[in-house]
Amino acid sequence: MKQYNPVTAEVVKALQDVVGEKYVKTAPDVLDVYKSDESLAPSYWRTPEVVVLPANTEEVAEIVKIANKYNVPVTPRSAGTSVSCGAVPVYHGIVLLMERMNRILEVNEEGMYMVVEAGVRTIDIQNLAKSKGLLYAGDPCSSDSCLIGGNLATNAGGNKAVRYGTTRHQVYAIEVVLPNGKIANLGAPLKKCSTGFCLDQLVIGSEGTLGIITKATLKLVPLCPYRLDVLAVFTDLGKATALVPNLIKAGLNPTSVEFMDNNFVRSASDYSDLRLPHYEDGYYDIISIETFNEDELDDKMEKLAAICEACGATDVVEADDRVWTVRRNCLESTRVFSKVATSEDLVVPVTKIADCIQSLVEESKKYDFRVFCLAHAGDGNLHFQILKCDMSDEEWEKQLEEFRDVAYKYVYGLGGRLSGEHGIGFKRLDYMEKYTDPVELELMKSIKRAIDPNWILNPGKVISAD
Amino acid sequence: MKQYNPVTAEVVKALQDVVGEKYVKTAPDVLDVYKSDESLAPSYWRTPEVVVLPANTEEVAEIVKIANKYNVPVTPRSAGTSVSCGAVPVYHGIVLLMERMNRILEVNEEGMYMVVEAGVRTIDIQNLAKSKGLLYAGDPCSSDSCLIGGNLATNAGGNKAVRYGTTRHQVYAIEVVLPNGKIANLGAPLKKCSTGFCLDQLVIGSEGTLGIITKATLKLVPLCPYRLDVLAVFTDLGKATALVPNLIKAGLNPTSVEFMDNNFVRSASDYSDLRLPHYEDGYYDIISIETFNEDELDDKMEKLAAICEACGATDVVEADDRVWTVRRNCLESTRVFSKVATSEDLVVPVTKIADCIQSLVEESKKYDFRVFCLAHAGDGNLHFQILKCDMSDEEWEKQLEEFRDVAYKYVYGLGGRLSGEHGIGFKRLDYMEKYTDPVELELMKSIKRAIDPNWILNPGKVISAD
Structure with missing residues (x-):
């Protein structure tokens, strides 16, 4: 197993020389904050030896060079909203916080893109796009607190992925600090490209193991002015879940299709003190449809209702705020x-x-x-x-x-995988090794070794260190 | 520069043992066929020493192992419709023809995907999808002759990329023979995934330098029943080209927007013996819109006409067969x-x-x-x-x-790149080295070296051998 050196006073001094004394933290109470994420899985937590807050890409690059020089690992961290222990410093060492790099550098309405630093909150990107009549379609459930860098690192999914894809589909280009401390600009603001390897997509979703994403050029799309959310209630689990392929095939292009089983319907209704249809025996599908004109919405709603009924829905009603409140309270409601x-x-x-x-x-x-x-x-x-x-x-x-x-x-x-949107992190590492095809796993490792021979960046995540 | 061994009688024998004598070609007249592609650039052409036609993935894998053992290069070739010399054997050696691997293995209407071998013609995929009421949205201009493997290798673009993206966006998963002769299955038939590195997208578009794609699981989408093509004629080049971002921003989601300058309008009209509006001074935009219902089409057509007029179009008419004939004859017409x-x-x-x-x-x-x-x-x-x-x-x-x-x-x-859809191949190699950011280029090479240490697969393409 890979061995690292401890973070010595010399390393701390070198880091201070790069970012300034103020932005290098070694106090135990501060280090303690960065041992965990939101996974609530204490057995996976690890305390960093030092926390640094770079102000810009060049400082990130210098920190990575120091890490290579002294053989200490670097774990990049966004808002720490991961539930897979992706930002936990498995081998201790340096935690690199992106939160100071929080500038929106450009909004280009004509070109329909936004250039942001990695530490910008996702909700700020969404809101700014909306204020321009545009949509940033990445929408993880934690969007009000997570940072875009974390979304990119994990290829976060969320509420609009059915129609718009996941975070990797919202990206034109990224700026990345590579494990050797060099700065690469990958991708381009183009609708198509056949010029070299698709390196931007390789780095996106690699959970900080192949590079630290420092900037991104994000796609914006036209904002649909019309939207309706529908709650389809079923009393049969099979029927409730069989609805989905029928919606897709009919060309309804829903923005999202959310399912809740009856356990969640009950617990979240109780928690929210709300009564929705078929509390006792209902399975819920909540379907959101967005369109560019009203007639199209009406037409799709008619089709949607017909499909829901043909699939055996008991009730098909507009999903109002109460439905979303129940949906939002699902996880919290299980604490009881x-x-x-x-x-x-x-x-x-x-x-x-x-x-x-x-x-x-x-x-x-x-x-x-x-x-x-x-x-x-x-x-x-x-x-x-x-x-x-x-x-x-x-x-x-x-x-x-x-x-x-x-x-x-x-x-x-079934052709499925361990993680749809949260990432492998540290939490699923052993399962990743166990269930991934050995040829694919070896290919990942050979790329990791080539790009990060000292295994400096976020070791102990996605694939295990040699 | 990388040196290879000649293809000896021993190598030919080893290849015959894998695919059978019938499928190993060494006759000069046969080899001569495979020296070129459709680039019409004789200075880039190179004659292979042997041509092999494997029947299945296992045979491809064995051929690649032989190439490593004897240090001879392998150039995979689809239909040879490339115009970038991507299938030209720069260092001679083995040309590996995919054309026998031409089976469509599965069409799954419910799951909306198709599994094909790499040697299937793109048009056969399109037609089969259509017969099921579905669309395979990859549509290179050469679709009636090209093979899907070549589309995947170059991330081919074509006629529907504005709405549906390029070939890489039509793919759930690929089977790949790696440069070490191992068989990898990359990607999965999933709408979202955060499980490991995005290796499928790395291999797609790498022009056969990182692996030989042998199978693909392709996405199918609902087929739009309504379509209208519009010809917008402008007498001002700036106005004709300024139309595009306005169409996108209005949410019209066109399937394609094709532009022809007046040189092409004249030459292709003459060649086709057809007279279209403003032959003398016209610049053409041909816009295709597809929808799932008629009202939506009417509505979009109204909007489209209004936008074209606001942008200064002289004529806005339905684009009938004559327009497409002229468009199709563009390249041919310049031979005069x-x-x-x-x-x-x-x-x-x-x-x-x-x-x-x-x-x-x-x-x-x-x-x-x-x-x-x-x-x-x-x-x-x-x-x-x-x-x-x-x-x-x-x-x-x-x-x-x-x-x-x-x-x-x-x-x-401007943020642009050398190739939008044809690939770098051999033809643009020097320019690729010259214009690509050195950090990105070095990253590509380090991945190539890690995956293909003997530089066996398609050397002399995309990036130059060490």
């Missing part, structure tokens, strides 16, 4: 049942989501934990929330391991 | 003026296309060749057809070199 929980981020082909949910819910009945299911159903992304409830720690770990082995094997058999 | 010609494939941000065309047309007046301009304007992709006419070979080479230096510098200054 269990303070300890873990979430899965499985993704399967859209046509398999009905089978997958049914099979895994059935499988979960063999265990003592409780499983609640939410899905970004329109893109096949399944979030199982697994609640420890009153299990012992030992049983919890043991049964979780058993369930995951069954579930992951099944999901890979 | 010059048997020798070369085409550029520059791409710039869509908002810069007006400036770019005007500046380069102006620049071209300083030279003795003639320049005709076609553009996939909706995606910023410019095809200059440069006609040698009666220049001497020496002057032609000299002036072409001068013009390219000015043009490429200018295009890169």
Whole structure:
């Protein structure tokens, strides 16, 4: 296993020379803040030896050079909203905070793009685009707190991915500090390109293992003026999940299709003190449709209602604020049942989501934990929330391991993968090694070795260090 | 420079053992067929020492292992419709023909994908999708003769890229024979994924330098039942090209926006023996709009007409078969003026296309060749057809070199690139080395070295061998 040197006073001094004394933190209480993310998985947390806050790309590059010189690892960190321990410094060393690099450098309405530093909050990008009558279509559920750099590193998904794709589809170009400290500009603000290797997409989603993204040129698209959200209620799980491919095939081009199982319908309704249709036995699909004109919206709504009914929906109503409140409160509502929980981020082909949910819910009945299911159903992304409830720690770990082995094997058999939008991080590293095709895994490692021979950048994530 | 061994009788024997004697060709007249592509640039052509036709992925893998063992290069070749000398065996050695691997393995209507071998003709994929009421949206101009493997290798663009993106956007997954002879399955039939590096996109568009794509799982999308093509005629070049960003911003989501300058309007009209509006002074934009319902089409047509008129169009009429005949005959029509010609494939941000065309047309007046301009304007992709006419070979080479230096510098200054859809191949290799940012170039080379340490796969393309 890769060995690193400790962060010595000499390293700290070198970092101070780059960013200034004020922006190098070594106080234990500060370091403690950066040991974790939002995964609530203390066994994966690690405390950094030093935290640095660079002001610009050149400083990031210098920090990476220092890391190579002294053989200490660098873990880049955005807002720390990851739930996969992607920003946890597995080998300690340096945590590099992007939050000072928070400038929006250009909004080009004519060219429909925005140039931002990596530390800009996603919601600020969304709001600025909206104020210009445009849409930035990346929309992770944590958009009000996460930073765009983290979205890019994990290829974050979210609420609009069915129609607009994930974060990697919103990008024209990125500026990246490579593991050797050189600065690369990858991609270009072009609608098409056949000029060399597609390096921007290689770095996006690599979770900071192949480079630290410092800037991005983001695509903006026309903002749809018309929108309607529909709640389709089913009393049959299979029917509720079978709706999705029919919506896609009909050309309805929904912005999102969200699924909630009855566990979540009940718990989130209770938590929100709201009563929605079929509280006792309902499975919910919430479908958002956006259009550029009113007639088109009317037409799509008619088609949508017909499809929902043909698929066996019990109720098809407009999804008002109450529905979204319930949806938003899902995760929070499970705390009543269990303070300890873990979430899965499985993704399967859209046509398999009905089978997958049914099979895994059935499988979960063999265990003592409780499983609640939410899905970004329109893109096949399944979030199982697994609640420890009153299990012992030992049983919890043991049964979780058993369930995951069954579930992951099944999901890979369907053509699915471990993570749809949260990333592998540290949390899923062992499973990544176990379930990934060995040829693919070796290809990833050979690229990592070539680009980062000292294995300096974010070691212990995605693939294990040699 | 990288040195290879000659293809000896021992190598030929080893190849015969893999694919059978019948599928190993060494007759000079056969080898001669595979020295060129459709670039009409004899100075770039090279004759292979042997041509092999594998029947399946395993045979491709064995051939690549033989190439490594004997240190002979392998150049994969699809239909040879490239105009960038991407399939020319620069270092001679083995040309590997994909044409026997021409099976469509699965059409999944429910999952909306098709699994094909790399040697399937693109048009067969399009037609089969259409027969199922679906669309395969990759549509290079050579779709009736090109093979899907070549489309994937070059990230081919074509006629529908404005709305649907280029070939790389039509792909869920690929099977690839890596330069070490191992078989990798990259990507998955998923709408979203954050599980490891995006290796499928790295290999797609790498022009066979990082792996030989043997199979692909292609996305199918709902087929729009309504379509109308409009010809907007302008008598001002600036106005004709300024139309594009306005169409995009209005949310019209055109399938294609094609531009023809007046040189092409005249030559292709003459060649086709057809008279269209403003033959003498017209610049043409041909806009295709597709929708899922008739009202939406009517609405978009109204908007389109209004935008064209606001942009200064002289005529806005339906583009009938005559218009498409003229468009299709563009390149052929220039043969009257010059048997020798070369085409550029520059791409710039869509908002810069007006400036770019005007500046380069102006620049071209300083030279003795003639320049005709076609553009996939909706995606910023410019095809200059440069006609040698009666220049001497020496002057032609000299002036072409001068013009390219000015043009490429200018295009890169605008954020553009050398190739929008044809690829770098052998033809643009020197320019790639000259105009690419050195950090990006070195990153490409370090990945190539890591994956293909013997530099066996398609050497002399995209990046130069060490």
